[in-house]
Amino acid sequence: xxxxxxxxxxxxxxxxxxxxxxxxxxxxxxxxxxxxxxxxxxxxxxxxxxxxxxxxxxxxxxxxxxxxxxxxxxxxxxxxxxxxxxxxxxx
Amino acid sequence: xxxxxxxxxxxxxxxxxxxxxxxxxxxxxxxxxxxxxxxxxxxxxxxxxxxxxxxxxxxxxxxxxxxxxxxxxxxxxxxxxxxxxxxxxxxxxxxxxxxxxxxxxxxxxxxxxxxxxxxxxxxxxxxxxxxxxxxxxxxxxxxxxxxxxxxxxxxxxxxxxxxxxxxxxxxxxxxxxxxxxxxxxxxxxxxxxxxxxxxxxxxxxxxxxxxxxxxxxxxxxxxxxxxxxxxxxxxxxxxxxxxxxxxxxxxxxxxxxxxxxxxxxxxxxxxxxxxxxxxxxxxxxxxxxxxxxxxxxxxxxxxxxxxxxxxxxxxxxxxxxxxxxxxxxxxxxxxxxxxxxxxxxxxxxxxxxxxxxxxxxxxxxxxxxxxxxxxxxxxxxxxxxxxxxxxxxxxxxxxxxxxxxxxxxxxxxxxxxxxxxxxxxxxxxxxxxxxxxxxxxxxxxxxxxxxxxxxxxxxxxxxxxxxxxxxxxxxxxxxxxxxxxxxxxxxxxxxxxxxxxxxxxxxxxxxxxxxxxxxxxxxxxxxxxxxxxxxxxxxxxxxxxxxxxxxxxxxxxxxxxxxxxxxxxxxxxxxxxxxxxxxxxxxxxxxxxxxxxxxxxxxxxxxx
Numbered sequence: 291x292x293x294x295x296x297x298x299x300x301x302x303x304x305x306x307x308x309x310x311x312x313x314x315x316x317x318x319x320x321x322x323x324x325x326x327x328x329x330x331x332x333x334x335x336x337x338x339x340x341x342x343x344x345x346x347x348x349x350x351x352x353x354x355x356x357x358x359x360x361x362x363x364x365x366x367x368x369x370x371x372x373x374x375x376x377x378x379x380x381x
Numbered sequence: 382x383x384x385x386x387x388x389x390x391x392x393x394x395x396x397x398x399x400x401x402x403x404x405x406x407x408x409x410x411x412x413x414x415x416x417x418x419x420x421x422x423x424x425x426x427x428x429x430x431x432x433x434x435x436x437x438x439x440x441x442x443x444x445x446x447x448x449x450x451x452x453x454x455x456x457x458x459x460x461x462x463x464x465x466x467x468x469x470x471x472x473x474x475x476x477x478x479x480x481x482x483x484x485x486x487x488x489x490x491x492x493x494x495x496x497x498x499x500x501x502x503x504x505x506x507x508x509x510x511x512x513x514x515x516x517x518x519x520x521x522x523x524x525x526x527x528x529x530x531x532x533x534x535x536x537x538x539x540x541x542x543x544x545x546x547x548x549x550x551x552x553x554x555x556x557x558x559x560x561x562x563x564x565x566x567x568x569x570x571x572x573x574x575x576x577x578x579x580x581x582x583x584x585x586x587x588x589x590x591x592x593x594x595x596x597x598x599x600x601x602x603x604x605x606x607x608x609x610x611x612x613x614x615x616x617x618x619x620x621x622x623x624x625x626x627x628x629x630x631x632x633x634x635x636x637x638x639x640x641x642x643x644x645x646x647x648x649x650x651x652x653x654x655x656x657x658x659x660x661x662x663x664x665x666x667x668x669x670x671x672x673x674x675x676x677x678x679x680x681x682x683x684x685x686x687x688x689x690x691x692x693x694x695x696x697x698x699x700x701x702x703x704x705x706x707x708x709x710x711x712x713x714x715x716x717x718x719x720x721x722x723x724x725x726x727x728x729x730x731x732x733x734x735x736x737x738x739x740x741x742x743x744x745x746x747x748x749x750x751x752x753x754x755x756x757x758x759x760x761x762x763x764x765x766x767x768x769x770x771x772x773x774x775x776x777x778x779x780x781x782x783x784x785x786x787x788x789x790x791x792x793x794x795x796x797x798x799x800x801x802x803x804x805x806x807x808x809x810x811x812x813x814x815x816x817x818x819x820x821x822x823x824x825x826x827x828x829x830x831x832x833x834x835x836x837x838x839x840x841x842x843x844x845x846x847x848x849x850x851x852x853x854x855x856x857x858x859x860x861x862x863x864x865x866x867x868x869x870x871x872x873x874x875x876x877x878x879x880x881x882x883x884x885x886x887x888x889x890x891x892x893x894x895x896x897x898x899x900x901x902x903x904x905x906x907x908x909x910x911x912x913x914x915x916x917x918x919x920x921x922x923x924x925x926x927x928x929x930x931x932x933x934x935x936x937x938x939x940x941x942x943x944x945x946x947x948x949x950x951x952x953x954x955x956x957x958x959x960x961x962x963x964x965x966x967x968x969x970x971x972x973x974x975x976x977x978x979x980x981x982x983x984x985x986x987x988x989x
Contacts, residue, residue: 302511303511305512306460306515309467310460335472340500343504344507346512348511
């Protein structure tokens with residue numbers, strides 16, 4: 291089980307396009323990937339876009355990601371990179 | 382769960398009086414009815430399969446769309462379709478839909494609506510506007526799933542639960558024809574207005590209705606508890622215990638009043654105090670309105686708007702035998718009184734969206750009424766044949782809508798006579814001739830009436846359309862609806878001219894508009910010389926004592942004096958002052974209606 295805080299740094303936040311990228315990425319792994327706003331108990335399945343959008347994670351939002359499964363290390367690495375690369379957006 | 386949500390009050394325009402309580406039934410933009418149907422154990426799996434198939438089809442459609450969009454605009458712009466596809470693939474949504482089907486034994490459509498309503502509500506509670514706006518993406522996929530689930534098939538209303546409040550952005554009047562009215566308690570719309578066709582029908586059905594409630598729809602979910610207080614133009618979502626306790630006696634009173642009015646009133650001749658015979662007739666929309674017409678003692682159906690047979694028909698064109706059945710029933714039920722069947726008057730605000738009529742930029746001036754009938758002559762011939770055949774069972778009349786020129790009358794009459802000579806009844810004879818009337822609702826027809834009237838047996842005046850064309854005002858456009866002035870001097874002058882021309886040619890003339898259901902207008906009409914007033918049957922009991930209480934002589938004087946004023950406002954105040962002295966009838970609600978019409982809205986509804 292991996293747990294880590296991720297910060298949404300791209301300008302638009304975890305908006306529709308970024309959320310779609312996250313869902314696509316998370317779906318490539320067998321592990322369960324869940325996200326929650328930091329300090330909140332309610333977690334969302336990162337493979338389901340409706341839940342991701344429900345996080346309403348604007349720029350600067352801190353999210354707790356928990357990954358659990360056989361490929362959790364790889365999944366964690368990939369997701370970390372997606373956030374660090376600001377979802378491939380240039381701002 | 383009823384009272385866990387906070388009470389919210391929305392203000393609109395009460396267009397049909399009454400107070401009612403029920404659970405919301407939300408119709409979508411196509412007035413599609415998402416109904417709840419209980420399915421049995423054996424069908425659960427099939428229903429789940431059906432919804433999976435619809436979602437799969439939706440996904441394939443979106444994937445195809447995405448490819449086309451990518452080719453045109455590049456991948457940057459197709460991402461929103463990606464989002465929609467991901468929403469369709471969202472396991473929580475699918476699981477939710479499936480568990481509703483399984484746990485509630487609900488049909489797929491209902492499950493989709495319920496599941497997505499929940500998500501929509503969750504989104505609407507978000508603080509961030511961008512994320513809140515994703516509701517529109519969700520609506521988009523729901524629309525697609527439902528379309529793939531139900532296709533274009535007309536939906537049956539029979540499985541609907543009891544005590545419903547219909548909520549919608551707009552409401553196609555034709556939907557009334559397919560509803561089970563015993564289950565519907567009230568109507569609440571974002572659009573519409575007091576003169577909209579839907580409002581007119583709501584009043585005739587005694588269905589409390591509030592319209593022009595701005596932006597309430599996104600707050601309401603199917604199944605929500607709603608109190609509609611049309612007397613005050615209010616919609617109360619999730620009414621509080623305190624409010625309910627206060628309102629229940631009024632709801633009960635409203636119900637009892639409707640029941641009391643349902644006591645049958647006999648057809649009864651109406652004569653003015655100076656001996657002029659007056660005929661109070663019924664305008665009807667739906668075949669079973671004939672019961673209302675008889676109940677309130679109408680001496681005939683002055684206008685049967687046959688559109689509803691067509692609107693309600695899945696193909697848009699009911700066949701001869703189907704129409705024959707309806708006209709026969711009307712003729713038999715009303716006998717010995719006449720039933721005037723207006724031939725199909727599609728167009729204007731009465732377009733039917735799903736079965737044809739190519740969109741027109743200006744439908745009320747477009748291909749409608751007799752214009753359409755003369756273009757689609759086969760359909761016209763079928764309708765006329767059905768009327769001729771049904772006339773063997775009672776007294777039917779044909780009314781031709783939207784007549785502008787005498788050529789239209791010539792052509793229509795020629796077709797009617799051809800149809801008649803082509804029919805062989807059982808005794809091998811031709812049917813008897815049927816009286817033919819023209820709707821006078823286009824100003825051109827008013828100005829040339831001395832010629833047109835000679836071609837027909839009687840005249841019907843469509844006041845709503847006449848005012849609309851005379852004042853060049855779209856009555857459903859709130860920006861200009863203040864110009865929809867039934868009491869404008871030009872309107873009164875036109876109406877007076879119609880009555881005078883009809884009298885000089887000895888042709889009966891009938892008012893077939895909403896106006897005749899208001900005592901103030903009714904007295905004016907008698908003064909002009911009209912002696913047939915056709916109205917929503919429920920207003921006949923209110924107009925009967927008015928007609929009996931006045932003299933045509935005094936009404937004539939009233940009309941002459943009213944014509945001396947320059948504005949609707951002055952005429953209205955004059956009428957209010959004078960008519961109140963002439964008749965001993967409760968006029969307060971009608972005064973409210975007249976004053977409301979001066980502001981371009983009802984400000985209340987016509988009273989009872």
